[in-house]
Amino acid sequence: MMFPKDRTLYANLNTSFTSFDALIADLKERKLTGYIEITAPAYTGTLLLSEGEVVNAQELSGDKRTVGPEAARGVMERAAQKDGVINVYSAFPDVVLLLHRLMDSRPLYRDLTSAFTSLDRLISKLRSDGLTGYVEVHIGENEGAGIIYLAGGEPVESVFSSGGQMTNGQEALNAIVSTVNTSGGTFNVFVEAGDASAAGAGAAPPAKPQEDFRAELLAFWDDVISITESTVDGFAKPGRFLMAFREVLVSRAVTYPFLDPFAAEFSYAGGHISFDHPLPDDFNKALGDCLSDAVSKLAFQFKRADLETRVRSRLDGISEKHAAIIDRFGLRDDVQEFVA
Structure with missing residues (x-):
C-alpha cells in the first residue's frame, strides 16, 4: 500500500540522531492525524496516527508485508537503530480512517492485465458493486505504480509514483488512467476484510444440484x-x-x-x-x-x-x-x- 500525504511535517530525520520516543510524544501533543514513515535499505515501516494515537501499522521488508500490532512493534524497533530515515506527514482524517480499515484487506482479483481488462471498466465494476478497497496498478515495464482507494465503490483518493515523483488526488487518478492507456499495466484488487458486499464477488453462489448432462x-x-x-x-x-x-x-x-x-x-x-x-x-x-x-x-x-x-x-x-x-x-x- 502507498499512502497519500497531505503535508510534510518533518523530512529526512536520521534515526541515529532522533529520539523516536520524543518524536512520538511531540506528535501526540499535536494530535497529528497522518503517518510516520521509516525507510532503510529494503525496508519501509509506517505508523498510522489518528489524533496523535497509533491506530495501525505496516512493515514492508523485502517481499514480506506485516500489519497491525506486530508491525507497530517492528517499526518502533527499527526506529531505534542507526541509518534509517524518518519522514512525518499529515493526512485527511477520512483517508486515515479508510486506510486503517483497509490495512488488513484481502485480495479479490490478482494480475489482471490491460490487454484484457480496461481500468475504466474495472473501476466501474467496483463502483457498481459498492466495494470498499483499493486497486494496485503497476504500469508498463517499471514505468510507475499507482493505487486507487475506494469507499462504497467511489474513488476517494489516489497515489501515483513515477520517475521519483509522487502525486495524490484527482491528478494522480488522471495520471494513472492516462499512463495505463498509453503503456499498459497490471492490476490487483483488494477489499476490506469484512466487506459484506464483496463476500460473493468472484465466488460461486451456494451450491445447487447440477443440471442434467x-x-x-x-x-x-x-x-x-x-x-x-x-x-x-x-x-x-x-x-x-x-x-x-x-x-x-x-x-x-x-x-x-x-x-x-x-x-x-x-x-x-x-x-x-x-x-x-x-x-x-x-x-x-x-x-x-x-x-x-x-x-x-x-x-x-x-x-x-x-x-x-x-x-x-x-x-x-x-x-x-x-x-x-x-x-x-x-x-x-x-x-x-x-x-x-
Whole structure:
C-alpha cells in the first residue's frame, strides 16, 4: 500500500540522531492525524496516527508485508537503530480512517492485465458493486505504480509514483488512467476484510444440484475449443489462440455478462472450461460466437484464409463423438461453422 500525504511535517530525520520516543510524544501533543514513515535499505515501516494515537501499522521488508500490532512493534524497533530515515506527514482524517480499515484487506482479483481488462471498466465494476478497497496498478515495464482507494465503490483518493515523483488526488487518478492507456499495466484488487458486499464477488453462489448432462456438455466444449487451440498454435506462436480467445471473451461480456472476467465465473485454460455456476440459457450461443470471433480474428492477423477450413478439418468426428449432447441441446446452429 502507498499512502497519500497531505503535508510534510518533518523530512529526512536520521534515526541515529532522533529520539523516536520524543518524536512520538511531540506528535501526540499535536494530535497529528497522518503517518510516520521509516525507510532503510529494503525496508519501509509506517505508523498510522489518528489524533496523535497509533491506530495501525505496516512493515514492508523485502517481499514480506506485516500489519497491525506486530508491525507497530517492528517499526518502533527499527526506529531505534542507526541509518534509517524518518519522514512525518499529515493526512485527511477520512483517508486515515479508510486506510486503517483497509490495512488488513484481502485480495479479490490478482494480475489482471490491460490487454484484457480496461481500468475504466474495472473501476466501474467496483463502483457498481459498492466495494470498499483499493486497486494496485503497476504500469508498463517499471514505468510507475499507482493505487486507487475506494469507499462504497467511489474513488476517494489516489497515489501515483513515477520517475521519483509522487502525486495524490484527482491528478494522480488522471495520471494513472492516462499512463495505463498509453503503456499498459497490471492490476490487483483488494477489499476490506469484512466487506459484506464483496463476500460473493468472484465466488460461486451456494451450491445447487447440477443440471442434467452438464458434464457432457462441458466436455463437448472442452474438445471443440482445445482442438481449435492446438490447430491454431500448431502453425503460430504458442498461446496466440488463448490470447485472442480471452480478448473476445472480454468484448463479448457486454452481451454475455457471465463471460466478464471480473465476475470470475467462466475461464478456459489447459484445455478445460471452468464454470461453477448454473449454465445460462445462452451459454452455448455465447461460446459459439466467441469461438467464431476468435478464429476470424486470427485468420485476419495471420493472413490465413484457410484457417477456418483447417479447424473444421481437425474437428471432423466431433459430431459423432458428441452426437447425443449436440442433439439434446440443439448445438448444431451454435457450432455449424466448425462442426458439420
